[in-house]
Amino acid sequence: MSISTAHALLRVALPVPLRREFDYTCPLPLPAPGCRVSVPFGNRSLTALVLSHPDDSDVAIAKLKPITAIIDQIPILAEAELKLLAWATQYYLHAPGEVYFQALPTLLRKGETAAYRSSPYWHLLDEQAEVSTQAIKQQQALTLLRQGPLSSGELQIRGISGAILQALAKKQIIEKREQVPVPNDWRDTALIIAQDDKPRLTTEQALAVSVIQGANGFTPFLLEGITGSGKTEVYLQIMEAVLQAGLQVLVLVPEIGLTPQTIARFQQRFSLPISTLHSGMNERERLDAWLSCRDGSTAIVIGTRSALLTPFARLGLIIIDEEHDTSFKQQEGFRYHARDLALLRAHQLNIPIVLGSATPSFESLHNAASGKYQLLTLSQRPGTATVAEHVLLDSRHVQMHAGISPQLIELLGQDLAKGNQVMLFLNRRGYAPALLCHGCGWLADCERCDAHFTWHRSPSRLHCHHCDHQRPLPPACPQCGSQQLIGTGLGTEQVEQALTGLFPQYGIIRIDRDNTRRKGSFAQHLEGIRNGQYQILIGTQMLAKGHHFPDVTLVAMLDADGALFASDFRATERFAQLYIQVAGRAGRASKPGRVVLQTHQPEHALLQDLANQGYRHFANSALQERQAAMLPPFSFQALFRAQAPDANHVQSFLQQLVQQLQPQLPATVLCLGPLSAQMERKAGQYRYQLLLQANNRRELAGACRLALALIDTLVSARKVRWSLDIDPAELW
Known part of the structure; x- marks a missing residue:
């Protein structure tokens, strides 16, 4: 049946978890691909993104519904972005609508106009205004506002709290006004570079800058530089x-916590518009930043994973800092890897891309070895900074004090007495990982997970870190009535308490997810560290990445033995990366540094290799083992995960899938499972997984498409929640 000449077809993506696109009719003239329209979907009205104008449809024309409204007259996503997202849809075998809408800010997903609106901005009333030299934060706020009005969110990500702004407003130095952001073309202004801030490059840095600047078109570079070797300075000079x-x-940076220092460093160098994109921004701030990227009115965009999907007017370079970090892999919904998609985007735009890390991922090292990436190495720290000394402390047969050995306590005291800062790393928050009855052995277990409650003392509670369930601390053992409830294991709160008793004369700061929940608090803690307010730093993984603390001379990892015997084949790689990143916080300036690792396994080959030979030697050995076992990056994996409140439903679903799938798979595709997750029950859900592995991507994709087609025919699939993860970063 032909369609009326006054109407035509639109193929659109809808934000629904269905692996298909949808056709609607639309009056002429048609909105271009990349525009949004409103469409009826069931009994709802949804915002849809136009993908194409097909000549025909698989659905009878008479059954197609008309769109209800055209939202955009001009595409909000250009052809380049649509092409990137179409490729991602095919590669990750994900629902098209969820992929395309991942590239849109929340307000655009809701159908709002893609335009700037007035929002409150802080304005400086007096350019010459001064505040007390003691009010360091107020001085920083004035310095920022002298460059132009900023929103509260923009100031907070730079470490300026609302209380600081209110204090300045009371002094009538600044005021808040409603303002519509005005896009400007920064290309019309001279590029101002603070020459005084440009340090002299080392030979290795100069070579890296020269090679990258000489690149013609798409060229992937892997910049492997030891911690403190000046990778950021290389970034700054190639950006120029x-x-x-x-x-x-x-x-791209892996976490929000790394954006303030990155912004500050770039602002010191370039007097150009800089935007940030991350989950900590409110919806209006995120849309304004997204629009400024698309319109070209911002020069530099610093963001976390999702910033990669933002449209740009004139993108000329992509930099991925800490490229090895697993935060670049989305773990829910559309499970893409920002590093891998960034490489595709750079290829499509024919621009260079730089992946930087002190501990490159095995995938990137393999790509460099095979010639896909050009490897650049920074093996020295600039100036008088030296590589830290590594020490393995045998913690066997010694009396520990809250997980700290007497040898380490002595080393801490020595460095503190010299006026230096020390850092202790423990990747477990809370006071103790479990609460135990000393009378009968009862353990406080989470009712919804195969896990113990973590005991927190400030505030006092039991907290499951897997499902977030919390409950009050029991006054006595519910099993025997004993009041002898004790903590087992070690957490950051316990370390903080112990060090407060050991070194009461020094300032102590603990940084973990529990005490950095308030917006801007993390930046404030970091500022306190840098201005010398704290001498003893205790933290989890969030303190280990990328931070520059020039006065930290001793870094200690308190408990790393668990990673040596984990079931995930990537565990040793992750531990090695974490160890080197933690070690990199020591001795970054002119003061020599020392890294101490407490272990019950001082002879372990991995620890000896890392301490004596370094990450690269360890990685080369581990890659040989991966190749012998045909594990990634020498093979490719896809993981089907399934969960339900009833374990039988999950097992039945995956077993039926395997029974129908395996006979149809080529011998070159391995089908492993179904296997239970390492923590089988989490948040009341029983979890199982099925792993597919092949030696080439095409065979793996074919096996996954076959599995998806079979799942559509299984009634048991309706009783479970399941997902497909291409190139999984971790097993359950």
Whole structure:
């Protein structure tokens, strides 16, 4: 049946978890691909993204519904972005609508106009205003506002709290006004570079800058530089030529906590518009930043994983800092890897891309060895900074004090007495990982997970870190009535308490997820560390990444033995990366540093290799083992995960899938499972998984498509929640 000449077909993506696109009719003239329209879907009205104008449809024309409204007259996503997202849909075998809408800020997903709106901005009333030299934060706020009005969110990500702003407002130095952001073309202004801030490059840095600047078109570079070797300075210098050419730069960082220091470093160098994109921004701030990227009115964009999907007017360079970090892999919904998609985007735009890390992922090292990436190495720290000394402390047969050995206590005291800072790393928050009855052996277990409650003392509670369930601390053992309830194991709160007793004369700061929940608090803690307010730093993984603390001379890892015997084949790689990252916080300036690792396994080959030979030697040995076992990156994996409140439903679903799938698979595709997750029950859900592995991506994709087709025919699939993860970063 032909369609009326006054109407035509639109193929659209809808934000629904269905692996298909949808056709609607639309009056002429048609909105272009990349525009949004409103469409009826069941009994709802949804925002849809136009993908194409097909000539025909698999559905009878008479059954197609008309759209209800055209939202955009001009595409909000250009052809380049649509092409990238179409490729991602095919590669990750995910629902198209969820992929395309991942690239849109929340307000655009809701159908709001893609335009700037007025929002409150802080304005400086007096350019010459001064505050007390003691009010360091107020001085920083004034310095930032002298460059132009900023929103509260923009100031908070730079470490300026609402209380600081209110204090300045009371002094009538600043005021808040409603303002519509005005896009400006920064290419019309001279690129101002603070020459005084440009340090002299080492030979290795200069070579890296020269090689990257000489790149023609798409070239992936792996910048492998030891911690403190000046990778950021290389980034800044290669950005300079790109910005002078009027092109934009995208810098991806793994976590929000790393953006303030990155912004500050870039602002010192470039007097150009800098935008941030991360989950800590409110919806309006995120949309305004997204629009400024698309319109080209921002020069540098610093963001976390999702910033990679933002449209750019003139993108000329992509930098991925800490490229090995697993935070670049989305673990829910559309499970993409920002590093891998960034490489594709750079290829499509024919621009260079730089992956930087002190501990490159095995995938990147393999790509460099095979010639896909150009490897650049920074093996020295600039200036008088030296590589830290590594010490393995045998913690066997010694009396520990809250997990700290007498030898380590002595070393801490020595460095503190010299006026230095020390850092202790423990990747377990809370006071103790479990609460035990000393009378009968009862353990406080979470009713919804195969896990113990973590005991927190401030505030006092039991907290499951897996499902977030919390309950009050029991006054006595519910099993025997004994009041002898004790903590087992070690957490950051316990370490903090012990060190407060051992070194009461020094300032102590603990940084973990529990005490950095308030917006801006993490930045405030970091500022306190840098200005010398704290001498003893205790932290989890969030303190280990990328931070520059020039006065930290001793870093200690308190408990790392668990990672040596984990079931995940990537566990040793992750531990090695974490160890080197933690070690990199020591001796970053002119003061020599020392890294101490407490262990019950001082002879372990991995620890000896890392301490004596370094990460690269360990990685080369581990890659040989991976190749012998044909594990990634020498093979490719896809993981089907399934969960339900009833374990039988999950097992039945995956077993039926295997029974029908395995006979149809080629011999080159391995089908492993179904296997229970390492923690089988989490948040009341029983979890199982099925792993597919092949030696090439095409065979793996074919096996996954076959499995998806079979799942559509299984009634048992309706009783479970299941997902497909291409290139999984971790097993359950």
